[in-house]
Amino acid sequence: MSAVLFFIAAIGAITGAFGVVMLRNPFYSVLALAFHLVSLAALFLLLRAEFVAAAQVIVYAGAVMVLYVFVVAYVGGGEQLTTRGALRVLGPLFALALAIELCIAMLGAGLKGVNSRGAVYVPGFGAPRSIGQLFLTKFLFPFEIASILLLVAAVGAVVLARRRRGLEPDERTEARIHGPRPAYTGTMAEAAGVRQVVHGEAVKPDVEPVGTLTGDGAGSAGSAGSEHEGGW
Amino acid sequence: MNIGWYLAVSAIIFCIGAGGVLVRRNPLVILLCLELMLNAANLALVAFARMWGNEDGQVFALIVMVVAACEVTVGLGLVVAIYRRQLPIDVDELNELQG
Numbered sequence: 008m009s010a011v012l013f014f015i016a017a018i019g020a021i022t023g024a025f026g027v028v029m030l031r032n033p034f035y036s037v038l039a040l041a042f043h044l045v046s047l048a049a050l051f052l053l054l055r056a057e058f059v060a061a062a063q064v065i066v067y068a069g070a071v072m073v074l075y076v077f078v079v080a081y082v083g084g085g086e087q088l089t090t091r092g093a094l095r096v097l098g099p100l101f102a103l104a105l106a107i108e109l110c111i112a113m114l115g116a117g118l119k120g121v122n123s124r125g126a127v128y129v130p131g132f133g134a135p136r137s138i139g140q141l142f143l144t145k146f147l148f149p150f151e152i153a154s155i156l157l158l159v160a161a162v163g164a165v166v167l168a169r170r171r172r173g174l175e176p177d178e179r180t181e182a183r184i185h186g187p188r189p190a191y192t193g194t195m196a197e198a199a200g201v202r203q204v205v206h207g208e209a210v211k212p213d214v215e216p217v218g219t220l221t222g223d224g225a226g227s228a229g230s231a232g233s234e235h236e237g238g239w
Numbered sequence: 240m241n242i243g244w245y246l247a248v249s250a251i252i253f254c255i256g257a258g259g260v261l262v263r264r265n266p267l268v269i270l271l272c273l274e275l276m277l278n279a280a281n282l283a284l285v286a287f288a289r290m291w292g293n294e295d296g297q298v299f300a301l302i303v304m305v306v307a308a309c310e311v312t313v314g315l316g317l318v319v320a321i322y323r324r325q326l327p328i329d330v331d332e333l334n335e336l337q338g
Contacts, residue, residue, distance in 0.1 A: 028259035102258030126292025160309035167316035
């Protein structure tokens with residue numbers, strides 16, 4: 008019975024893995040990965056890792072896959088191309104060589120435990136109770152480091168994916184319009200040539216704006232200089 | 240089933256993932272292939288934990304899951320940032336490491 012379940016789950020996992028690589032549309036690749044993860048969770052259950060299997064389904068096939076689906080939906084399918092040139096042939100060859108090498112390593116190692124069915128099963132092996140106990144006693148430091156790592160990753164993702172101001176072109180032009188500009192820009196004084204606008208530096212107007220508004224006009228304000236003639 | 244069978248499945252999945260990283264060009268699919276490789280390592284860890292009757296390997300597998308989740312978060316953030324800058328989502332085009 009366990010052999011049948013193993014072969015079903017193993018074939019499912021390998022098929023899902025092939026689907027991730029082979030399918031052209033990234034959305035279907037994500038779905039194939041979800042299938043692969045569920046099959047792998049079945050393998051974990053056969054290995055008596057109940058808590059890991061549950062975490063696999065909930066965290067991976069649940070949360071992470073939803074994240075993937077959202078990003079694929081946001082970015083779009085895009086062009087589903089494989090690499091050009093030599094890597095297209097060399098990549099699968101490299102993978103095949105790696106597989107052969109791993110098989111040779113596994114067969115040549117001659118480990119006795121690999122050819123056994125594993126240690127005697129004790130009830131409670133891999134249960135949440137024992138995993139939690141290990142996490143809070145023996146592996147407390149890795150547990151805390153993992154939580155800090157998650158926090159750093161969350162902050163990093165927000166910083167990377169946030170909307171940057173100034174990147175949008177229309178906002179940039181808007182900022183230029185409202186920025187500091189030379190005095191007398193766009194006034195009648197500039198048009199009449201009374202005042203030369205110096206580009207590149209923001210000259211302080213020698214007449215206060217209020218005075219210009221309520222004064223006798225641009226000409227008098229220009230000739231008045233710094234005497235504040237057109238004041239209150 | 241013998242533990243060796245699980246290790247064989249793990250090796251096959253790892254090699255599929257490694258080949259996918261080399262062949263595909265879309266960063267999203269490359270991230271998915273990285274997930275495949277991490278999951279293959281997880282399967283090997285859990286298989287060895289079963290072999291020894293020791294749960295330390297399972298704890299390590301859970302830590303690997305946490306690291307994989309972090310990697311996915313940052314990687315997807317990068318993909319979204321690339322998309323926002325209207326650059327091509329293609330690792331062959333994005334070969335200049337400059338802002």
